[in-house]
Amino acid sequence: MFLPIIMAGGSGTRLWPLSRTNYPKQFLNLCGEQSMLQQTVARLGGLSHTPSMLICNEAHRFIAAEQMRQLDEGHSGIFLEPVGRNTAPAIALAAIKATEAKEVVSRESVVVSQKDQEQDPVMLVLAADHVIEDVEAFQASIEQAHVLAESGKMVTFGVVATGPETGYGYVRRGAPVESRKSKVESEKSDSIAYEVSEFVEKPNLETAQSYVDGGQHYWNSGMFMFKASRYLEVLKNFRPDIHAACLESMQGQAVDNDFVRVDVDAFTACPDESIDYAVMEPLCKQANGDVVVVPLDAGWNDIGGYSALWQISDQDNNGNVLNGDVKAVATKNSLIMGEDRLIATVGIENLVIVDTKDAILVAHMDKAQEVKSIVAQLKAEGRSEPTIHREVYRPWGKYDSIDQGERFQVKRITVAPGAKLSVQMHHHRAEHWIVVSGTAKVTNGDKAIMLSENESTYIPLGTIHALENPGVIPLELIEVQSGSYLGEDDIVRFEDRYGRAEGEKG
Secondary structure (H helix, E strand, O other), X not given: OXXXXXXXXXXXXXXXXXXXXXXXXXXXXXXXXXXXXXXXXXXXXXXOEOOEEEEEEHHHHHXXXXXXXXXXXXXXXXXXXXXXXXXXXXXXXXXXXXXXXXXXXXXXXXXXXOOOOOOOOEEEEEEOOOXXXXXXXXXXXXXXXXXXXHOOOEEEEEEEOOOOOOOOOEEEEEXXXXXXXXOOOOOOXXXXXXXXXXXXXXXXXXXXXXXXXXXXXXEEEEEEEEEHHHHHHHHHHHOHHHXXXXXXXXXXXXXXOOEEEOOHHHXXXXXXXXXXXXXXXXXXXXXXXXXXEEEEOOOEEOOOOHHHHHHHOOOOOOOOEEEOOEEEEOOEOOEEEEOXXXXXXXXXXXXEEEEOOOOEEEEEHHHHHHHHHHHHHHHHOOOOOOOOOOEEEEOOEEEEEEEEOOOEEEEEXXXXXXOEOOEEEOXXXXXXXXXXXXXXXXXXXXXXXXXXXXXXXXXXXXXXXEEEOOOOOOEEEEXXXXXXXXXXXXXXXXXXXXXXXXXXXX
């Protein structure tokens, strides 16, 4: 048995406008009907492991919880990072929790005893935004690494390089390590692992090519396996400051339904450091054979940009990846993705075209990585597009801001069956609700009313109100806001079943 630790805290900019700060790529369905987070959990199916533990940003907590619920998977808690402090502290929080854990959340979201789980589990650390095409080979590598981790080794997974990538760090292998045969017997599991000679920074193209030609280097996957206590021991040895800060953070932990919150001040004071720099590299330099690399040849990709997404996606006879309502004439080797509108192209080649409800990206395939420069410019101008989509997900459902002006805003609101928005009021706006489909239970001041299709109500400024879907189908309604300030932070909450604070958006 092992404990999967799923790192879902990233908020990268390389796939904007699909990926936004508040809805990053790990929650997107980029390579199938499941999100990348869901695929990460699902590909562990069939292996002997305890429910996964997730680590994500506070802003993503409801997205992560809902996607786990959709999988019908239990979990060992969802850690909420109040601020990003990189992978070394995040893994330390999980290791501390794992060695003290007595409970897990079952499939029915009921806290149950964890009597059968060892209090010093082997942890498998995975990123939530990786693609693995060959699940059988991936699982065989995990079983092999598990044996080594049980013996006290600190294991990393080295991706067999398929080309001279300059965007990845590398791991250079040393002497082979003897290990027992893997529990999973397959043609791709040969029980070979190696001591790590060194971790190498991202190289230039010439150096990267020499690594591929030499056959001694692997891409650094960012995936690891080790005992929880062993990780904490090594971290305390090399970075006692991080170890102490994480211990203090966990002393102030609070469990809120699915979520585990740590002490904000203590964690904010923790140094920002990756596991590579804080733990794996200094331990490797001791040359005691404790750091081991297991080769991984399983179609790994971290979807680091649109060119990578194009490469792993199904292409037509002209080398195009077309997603949405797309009509392409004399178009070659392009990635074209749309949400609502028709996209028509004629005589183009090697382009990335991404159309969302509030932004359109057009880039040459070779320059698509430079989208981060656009995002930086938008952030400097204080614009909302780098942070949120026009369609925004909430724990009760979602809303789409379909029109707005100086003193008005129109939203299409979808409330999931059985869900309820907080009991709230606004200082600066009034609201008019029109039901499109479903049934709405509305609290409007001291009145409670039921609204059906084509019925409406008006919520005056300063009136305490609430909206609930008592039905079994989604509630769709149009909300028209009017007033001097229409920001999402103009919310005074009196009651909220999702534990959100006053002024928290949505």
